[in-house]
Amino acid sequence: MKRKLLFGVLLLIVAAAGLTVLFQKQIGERLFAQGAASRIDNAGLDLGDGLHLILCGTGSPLPNPDRAGPCNVVVADDQAFVVDIGEGGARNLNLIGFDIASLDGLLLTHFHSDHIDGMGPLALFYWTQGSATAPLPLIGPQGVERVADGFNAAYALDHGYRVAHHGTDIVPETGGGLRAMPFAIGEQPVVVLERGGLRITAFRVDHDPVRPSVGYRFDYKGRSIVISGDAARSPMLDRAAKGADILVHDALQPGLVGAMTSALEADGQANTAKITRDILDYHASPEDAARSAQVAGVGRLVLSHLVPPIPNAFFYPAFIGDAATYFEGEITVGEDGMVFSLMPDTSAIKLGKRL
Numbered sequence: 001m002k003r004k005l006l007f008g009v010l011l012l013i014v015a016a017a018g019l020t021v022l023f024q025k026q027i028g029e030r031l032f033a034q035g036a037a038s039r040i041d042n043a044g045l046d047l048g049d050g051l052h053l054i055l056c057g058t059g060s061p062l063p064n065p066d067r068a069g070p071c072n073v074v075v076a077d078d079q080a081f082v083v084d085i086g087e088g089g090a091r092n093l094n095l096i097g098f099d100i101a102s103l104d105g106l107l108l109t110h111f112h113s114d115h116i117d118g119m120g121p122l123a124l125f126y127w128t129q130g131s132a133t134a135p136l137p138l139i140g141p142q143g144v145e146r147v148a149d150g151f152n153a154a155y156a157l158d159h160g161y162r163v164a165h166h167g168t169d170i171v172p173e174t175g176g177g178l179r180a181m182p183f184a185i186g187e188q189p190v191v192v193l194e195r196g197g198l199r200i201t202a203f204r205v206d207h208d209p210v211r212p213s214v215g216y217r218f219d220y221k222g223r224s225i226v227i228s229g230d231a232a233r234s235p236m237l238d239r240a241a242k243g244a245d246i247l248v249h250d251a252l253q254p255g256l257v258g259a260m261t262s263a264l265e266a267d268g269q270a271n272t273a274k275i276t277r278d279i280l281d282y283h284a285s286p287e288d289a290a291r292s293a294q295v296a297g298v299g300r301l302v303l304s305h306l307v308p309p310i311p312n313a314f315f316y317p318a319f320i321g322d323a324a325t326y327f328e329g330e331i332t333v334g335e336d337g338m339v340f341s342l343m344p345d346t347s348a349i350k351l352g353k354r355l
Protein backbone atom coordinates (compact mmCIF):
# COMPACT_ATOMS: atom_id res chain seq x y z
CA MET A 1 0.00 0.00 0.00
CA LYS A 2 2.78 2.38 1.04
CA ARG A 3 4.75 1.55 -2.08
CA LYS A 4 1.70 2.23 -4.24
CA LEU A 5 1.28 5.66 -2.60
CA LEU A 6 4.95 6.49 -3.10
CA PHE A 7 4.73 5.45 -6.73
CA GLY A 8 1.66 7.66 -7.19
CA VAL A 9 3.39 10.70 -5.66
CA LEU A 10 6.47 10.16 -7.83
CA LEU A 11 4.26 9.87 -10.91
CA LEU A 12 2.56 13.16 -10.02
CA ILE A 13 5.93 14.93 -9.58
CA VAL A 14 7.18 13.64 -12.91
CA ALA A 15 3.91 14.67 -14.61
CA ALA A 16 4.09 18.19 -13.06
CA ALA A 17 7.71 18.58 -14.14
CA GLY A 18 6.78 17.44 -17.63
CA LEU A 19 3.89 19.91 -17.86
CA THR A 20 6.11 22.74 -16.58
CA VAL A 21 8.65 22.02 -19.32
CA LEU A 22 5.88 21.71 -21.91
CA PHE A 23 4.29 25.04 -20.97
CA GLN A 24 7.46 26.84 -19.85
CA LYS A 25 6.98 29.64 -22.41
CA GLN A 26 3.35 30.35 -21.36
CA ILE A 27 4.14 30.08 -17.62
CA GLY A 28 7.14 32.38 -18.05
CA GLU A 29 5.07 35.00 -19.89
CA ARG A 30 2.33 34.92 -17.20
CA LEU A 31 4.79 35.10 -14.27
CA PHE A 32 6.77 37.91 -15.89
CA ALA A 33 3.65 40.00 -16.47
CA GLN A 34 2.53 39.53 -12.84
CA GLY A 35 6.05 40.33 -11.55
CA ALA A 36 6.35 43.45 -13.71
CA ALA A 37 2.98 44.75 -12.53
CA SER A 38 3.80 44.31 -8.85
CA ARG A 39 7.34 45.63 -9.31
CA ILE A 40 6.14 48.83 -10.97
CA ASP A 41 3.30 49.15 -8.46
CA ASN A 42 5.65 48.85 -5.46
CA ALA A 43 8.43 50.92 -6.92
CA GLY A 44 7.86 54.05 -4.86
CA LEU A 45 10.30 54.62 -2.01
CA ASP A 46 8.49 56.70 0.59
CA LEU A 47 10.95 57.57 3.33
CA GLY A 48 9.01 60.24 5.19
CA ASP A 49 10.41 63.36 6.85
CA GLY A 50 13.91 63.03 8.26
CA LEU A 51 17.43 62.61 6.94
CA HIS A 52 18.02 59.44 4.95
CA LEU A 53 21.03 57.80 3.34
CA ILE A 54 20.76 55.30 0.51
CA LEU A 55 23.86 53.35 -0.45
CA CYS A 56 23.50 52.86 -4.20
CA GLY A 57 27.13 51.82 -4.74
CA THR A 58 29.72 50.64 -2.23
CA GLY A 59 32.36 49.36 -4.63
CA SER A 60 35.47 50.81 -6.21
CA PRO A 61 37.13 50.65 -9.65
CA LEU A 62 38.00 46.99 -9.00
CA PRO A 63 35.20 44.81 -10.41
CA ASN A 64 32.71 43.36 -7.96
CA PRO A 65 29.43 41.81 -9.16
CA ASP A 66 27.67 42.69 -5.87
CA ARG A 67 28.71 46.33 -5.60
CA ALA A 68 28.21 49.23 -7.99
CA GLY A 69 30.78 52.02 -8.14
CA PRO A 70 30.70 54.78 -5.50
CA CYS A 71 27.13 56.10 -5.15
CA ASN A 72 25.20 57.63 -2.24
CA VAL A 73 21.88 59.44 -2.04
CA VAL A 74 20.96 61.77 0.79
CA VAL A 75 17.29 62.59 1.17
CA ALA A 76 15.98 65.34 3.47
CA ASP A 77 12.19 65.40 3.35
CA ASP A 78 11.42 66.36 -0.26
CA GLN A 79 15.01 67.19 -1.28
CA ALA A 80 17.38 64.57 -2.66
CA PHE A 81 21.00 64.65 -3.79
CA VAL A 82 23.23 61.97 -5.25
CA VAL A 83 26.84 62.08 -4.05
CA ASP A 84 29.11 60.53 -6.71
CA ILE A 85 27.78 58.22 -9.38
CA GLY A 86 29.89 55.22 -10.21
CA GLU A 87 29.08 52.57 -12.78
CA GLY A 88 25.87 50.71 -11.87
CA GLY A 89 24.69 53.36 -9.39
CA ALA A 90 21.71 54.52 -11.44
CA ARG A 91 20.74 50.89 -12.15
CA ASN A 92 20.64 50.28 -8.38
CA LEU A 93 18.54 53.39 -7.78
CA ASN A 94 15.95 52.05 -10.22
CA LEU A 95 15.99 48.61 -8.57
CA ILE A 96 15.61 50.23 -5.14
CA GLY A 97 12.56 52.13 -6.37
CA PHE A 98 14.10 55.57 -5.97
CA ASP A 99 12.49 58.26 -8.12
CA ILE A 100 15.47 59.63 -10.07
CA ALA A 101 13.28 62.36 -11.57
CA SER A 102 12.84 63.80 -8.06
CA LEU A 103 16.55 64.59 -7.71
CA ASP A 104 17.68 68.12 -6.89
CA GLY A 105 21.24 67.58 -8.04
CA LEU A 106 24.35 65.45 -8.32
CA LEU A 107 27.30 66.32 -6.09
CA LEU A 108 30.78 65.15 -7.01
CA THR A 109 33.57 64.73 -4.45
CA HIS A 110 36.29 64.67 -7.14
CA PHE A 111 36.70 63.69 -10.76
CA HIS A 112 38.30 60.26 -10.64
CA SER A 113 36.70 58.09 -13.31
CA ASP A 114 35.06 55.68 -10.84
CA HIS A 115 33.05 58.57 -9.31
CA ILE A 116 31.66 59.86 -12.59
CA ASP A 117 31.35 56.85 -14.88
CA GLY A 118 27.67 56.34 -14.01
CA MET A 119 26.65 59.87 -15.01
CA GLY A 120 25.24 58.81 -18.38
CA PRO A 121 22.38 56.62 -17.09
CA LEU A 122 21.64 59.00 -14.19
CA ALA A 123 21.30 62.04 -16.45
CA LEU A 124 19.24 60.03 -18.94
CA PHE A 125 16.79 58.73 -16.31
CA TYR A 126 16.49 62.20 -14.75
CA TRP A 127 15.51 63.58 -18.15
CA THR A 128 13.25 60.81 -19.45
CA GLN A 129 11.46 59.67 -16.28
CA GLY A 130 10.43 63.20 -15.31
CA SER A 131 10.38 64.93 -18.72
CA ALA A 132 12.84 67.40 -17.21
CA THR A 133 12.94 70.75 -18.96
CA ALA A 134 16.45 71.57 -17.68
CA PRO A 135 19.69 69.56 -17.30
CA LEU A 136 20.52 67.85 -14.02
CA PRO A 137 22.42 70.30 -11.75
CA LEU A 138 26.00 69.08 -11.26
CA ILE A 139 27.56 70.56 -8.13
CA GLY A 140 31.27 70.15 -7.46
CA PRO A 141 34.55 71.89 -6.84
CA GLN A 142 36.18 73.83 -9.67
CA GLY A 143 36.84 71.60 -12.65
CA VAL A 144 33.28 70.26 -12.60
CA GLU A 145 32.46 72.52 -15.57
CA ARG A 146 34.99 70.60 -17.71
CA VAL A 147 33.37 67.33 -16.69
CA ALA A 148 29.90 68.67 -17.63
CA ASP A 149 31.11 70.12 -20.95
CA GLY A 150 32.82 66.89 -21.96
CA PHE A 151 29.87 64.78 -20.89
CA ASN A 152 27.38 66.97 -22.77
CA ALA A 153 29.55 66.85 -25.90
CA ALA A 154 29.84 63.05 -25.72
CA TYR A 155 26.06 62.67 -25.30
CA ALA A 156 24.99 65.34 -27.83
CA LEU A 157 24.18 62.79 -30.56
CA ASP A 158 22.23 60.63 -28.10
CA HIS A 159 20.26 63.75 -27.09
CA GLY A 160 19.20 64.27 -30.70
CA TYR A 161 18.19 60.63 -31.20
CA ARG A 162 15.99 60.63 -28.07
CA VAL A 163 14.17 63.83 -29.03
CA ALA A 164 13.60 62.58 -32.60
CA HIS A 165 12.30 59.20 -31.38
CA HIS A 166 10.16 60.06 -28.32
CA GLY A 167 9.11 63.67 -29.01
CA THR A 168 9.61 66.84 -27.00
CA ASP A 169 6.57 66.17 -24.75
CA ILE A 170 8.42 63.20 -23.29
CA VAL A 171 11.98 64.49 -23.60
CA PRO A 172 11.96 68.31 -23.79
CA GLU A 173 14.82 69.59 -25.90
CA THR A 174 15.93 71.97 -23.14
CA GLY A 175 16.42 69.00 -20.79
CA GLY A 176 19.02 66.25 -20.78
CA GLY A 177 22.69 66.43 -19.89
CA LEU A 178 24.24 68.26 -16.96
CA ARG A 179 24.56 71.88 -15.85
CA ALA A 180 27.75 72.61 -13.90
CA MET A 181 27.54 74.59 -10.66
CA PRO A 182 31.16 74.90 -9.48
CA PHE A 183 32.26 76.19 -6.09
CA ALA A 184 35.69 77.29 -4.84
CA ILE A 185 37.21 75.30 -1.99
CA GLY A 186 40.16 76.32 0.16
CA GLU A 187 41.30 75.19 3.58
CA GLN A 188 38.00 76.20 5.19
CA PRO A 189 34.70 74.34 4.66
CA VAL A 190 32.12 76.12 2.49
CA VAL A 191 28.33 75.90 2.57
CA VAL A 192 27.30 74.95 -0.95
CA LEU A 193 23.55 74.87 -0.38
CA GLU A 194 21.10 75.91 2.33
CA ARG A 195 17.42 75.34 1.65
CA GLY A 196 14.33 74.12 3.49
CA GLY A 197 16.25 73.35 6.67
CA LEU A 198 18.94 71.37 4.82
CA ARG A 199 22.53 72.59 4.86
CA ILE A 200 25.21 70.99 2.68
CA THR A 201 28.81 71.82 3.54
CA ALA A 202 31.83 70.87 1.44
CA PHE A 203 35.21 70.37 3.07
CA ARG A 204 38.61 69.57 1.62
CA VAL A 205 40.02 66.07 2.06
CA ASP A 206 43.47 64.59 1.44
CA HIS A 207 43.39 62.55 -1.75
CA ASP A 208 46.63 63.93 -3.18
CA PRO A 209 47.58 64.26 -5.97
CA VAL A 210 43.87 64.57 -6.76
CA ARG A 211 42.97 68.21 -6.17
CA PRO A 212 40.40 69.53 -5.57
CA SER A 213 38.91 66.69 -3.60
CA VAL A 214 36.14 67.20 -1.06
CA GLY A 215 33.74 65.49 1.29
CA TYR A 216 30.21 66.65 2.10
CA ARG A 217 28.30 67.11 5.32
CA PHE A 218 24.49 67.16 5.38
CA ASP A 219 22.69 68.73 8.35
CA TYR A 220 18.92 68.59 8.69
CA LYS A 221 16.67 69.00 11.74
CA GLY A 222 19.36 68.09 14.25
CA ARG A 223 20.66 65.05 12.32
CA SER A 224 23.79 64.81 10.19
CA ILE A 225 25.48 62.59 7.63
CA VAL A 226 29.06 63.02 6.43
CA ILE A 227 30.44 61.44 3.25
CA SER A 228 34.22 61.40 3.06
CA GLY A 229 34.66 60.94 -0.68
CA ASP A 230 38.08 59.38 -1.26
CA ALA A 231 40.22 60.44 1.66
CA ALA A 232 43.34 59.47 3.53
CA ARG A 233 43.16 60.32 7.21
CA SER A 234 43.40 64.07 7.90
CA PRO A 235 42.43 66.56 10.63
CA MET A 236 40.22 68.36 8.07
CA LEU A 237 37.91 65.38 7.90
CA ASP A 238 38.01 64.78 11.67
CA ARG A 239 36.83 68.37 12.21
CA ALA A 240 34.16 68.30 9.49
CA ALA A 241 32.64 65.06 10.86
CA LYS A 242 32.34 66.40 14.42
CA GLY A 243 29.30 64.93 16.15
CA ALA A 244 27.78 63.51 12.95
CA ASP A 245 25.25 60.69 13.28
CA ILE A 246 26.77 58.76 10.37
CA LEU A 247 30.20 58.96 8.77
CA VAL A 248 30.43 57.17 5.41
CA HIS A 249 34.14 56.63 4.86
CA ASP A 250 36.10 55.10 2.02
CA ALA A 251 38.08 52.07 3.15
CA LEU A 252 41.04 50.17 1.79
CA GLN A 253 42.33 47.19 3.73
CA PRO A 254 46.13 47.21 3.20
CA GLY A 255 46.57 43.60 4.33
CA LEU A 256 44.15 42.26 1.72
CA VAL A 257 45.43 44.62 -0.99
CA GLY A 258 48.94 43.35 -0.21
CA ALA A 259 47.78 39.81 -0.94
CA MET A 260 46.43 41.01 -4.29
CA THR A 261 49.71 42.77 -5.10
CA SER A 262 51.67 39.59 -4.39
CA ALA A 263 49.34 37.53 -6.61
CA LEU A 264 49.64 40.08 -9.43
CA GLU A 265 53.42 40.13 -9.18
CA ALA A 266 53.58 36.33 -9.17
CA ASP A 267 51.45 36.37 -12.33
CA GLY A 268 53.76 38.89 -14.02
CA GLN A 269 51.16 41.70 -14.06
CA ALA A 270 53.63 44.41 -13.07
CA ASN A 271 51.49 47.39 -14.14
CA THR A 272 48.46 46.46 -12.08
CA ALA A 273 50.71 45.46 -9.17
CA LYS A 274 52.26 48.97 -9.22
CA ILE A 275 48.78 50.55 -9.14
CA THR A 276 47.71 48.41 -6.18
CA ARG A 277 50.82 49.66 -4.33
CA ASP A 278 50.22 53.31 -5.33
CA ILE A 279 46.63 53.43 -4.05
CA LEU A 280 47.68 52.62 -0.48
CA ASP A 281 48.62 56.25 0.28
CA TYR A 282 45.42 58.07 -0.72
CA HIS A 283 42.67 56.00 0.86
CA ALA A 284 41.94 55.43 4.53
CA SER A 285 42.28 51.97 6.02
CA PRO A 286 39.30 50.78 8.11
CA GLU A 287 41.49 51.47 11.15
CA ASP A 288 42.15 55.06 9.95
CA ALA A 289 38.43 55.58 9.36
CA ALA A 290 37.73 54.24 12.87
CA ARG A 291 40.25 56.66 14.39
CA SER A 292 38.56 59.58 12.60
CA ALA A 293 35.13 58.39 13.73
CA GLN A 294 36.35 58.23 17.34
CA VAL A 295 38.03 61.67 17.28
CA ALA A 296 34.97 63.21 15.62
CA GLY A 297 32.60 61.45 18.05
CA VAL A 298 30.28 60.15 15.32
CA GLY A 299 27.41 57.78 16.04
CA ARG A 300 28.07 55.14 13.39
CA LEU A 301 30.83 54.45 10.91
CA VAL A 302 29.79 53.06 7.54
CA LEU A 303 32.62 51.69 5.40
CA SER A 304 32.18 52.11 1.67
CA HIS A 305 34.24 52.29 -1.54
CA LEU A 306 35.62 48.93 -0.44
CA VAL A 307 39.10 48.05 -1.73
CA PRO A 308 39.77 45.28 -2.51
CA PRO A 309 36.46 43.67 -3.51
CA ILE A 310 35.45 41.02 -0.99
CA PRO A 311 33.37 38.03 -2.13
CA ASN A 312 30.83 37.98 0.74
CA ALA A 313 30.13 38.83 4.40
CA PHE A 314 32.35 36.00 5.65
CA PHE A 315 35.29 38.27 4.81
CA TYR A 316 33.99 41.32 6.73
CA PRO A 317 36.10 40.64 9.86
CA ALA A 318 39.22 40.29 7.68
CA PHE A 319 38.30 43.54 5.93
CA ILE A 320 37.51 45.50 9.11
CA GLY A 321 40.79 44.36 10.65
CA ASP A 322 41.45 46.06 14.01
CA ALA A 323 39.10 49.01 13.37
CA ALA A 324 36.79 48.09 16.27
CA THR A 325 39.61 48.65 18.76
CA TYR A 326 39.80 52.32 17.73
CA PHE A 327 36.10 53.22 17.64
CA GLU A 328 33.53 52.77 20.41
CA GLY A 329 30.50 53.12 18.10
CA GLU A 330 29.06 50.70 15.61
CA ILE A 331 30.90 49.86 12.39
CA THR A 332 28.84 48.78 9.38
CA VAL A 333 30.34 47.39 6.20
CA GLY A 334 28.26 49.18 3.57
CA GLU A 335 26.22 47.11 1.12
CA ASP A 336 24.36 48.25 -1.99
CA GLY A 337 20.72 48.86 -1.15
CA MET A 338 21.19 49.78 2.51
CA VAL A 339 18.92 52.65 3.63
CA PHE A 340 19.66 54.49 6.88
CA SER A 341 16.89 56.68 8.29
CA LEU A 342 17.48 59.38 10.89
CA MET A 343 14.27 60.81 12.27
CA PRO A 344 14.36 64.47 13.33
CA ASP A 345 15.58 65.37 16.82
CA THR A 346 16.29 61.82 18.02
CA SER A 347 19.51 59.81 18.04
CA ALA A 348 18.02 56.64 16.55
CA ILE A 349 19.32 55.14 13.28
CA LYS A 350 17.00 52.77 11.43
CA LEU A 351 18.62 50.47 8.89
CA GLY A 352 16.73 48.79 6.05
CA LYS A 353 17.78 46.88 2.94
CA ARG A 354 16.18 47.47 -0.45
CA LEU A 355 18.23 45.19 -2.67
Ligand SMILES: [Zn+2]
Nearest residue numbers: 110112207230
Ligand atom coordinates in the same frame (compact mmCIF):
# COMPACT_ATOMS: atom_id res chain seq x y z
ZN1 LIG B 1 39.54 58.91 -6.04
Ligand SMILES: [Zn+2]
Nearest residue numbers: 112114115230
Ligand atom coordinates in the same frame (compact mmCIF):
# COMPACT_ATOMS: atom_id res chain seq x y z
ZN1 LIG C 1 37.35 56.29 -5.91
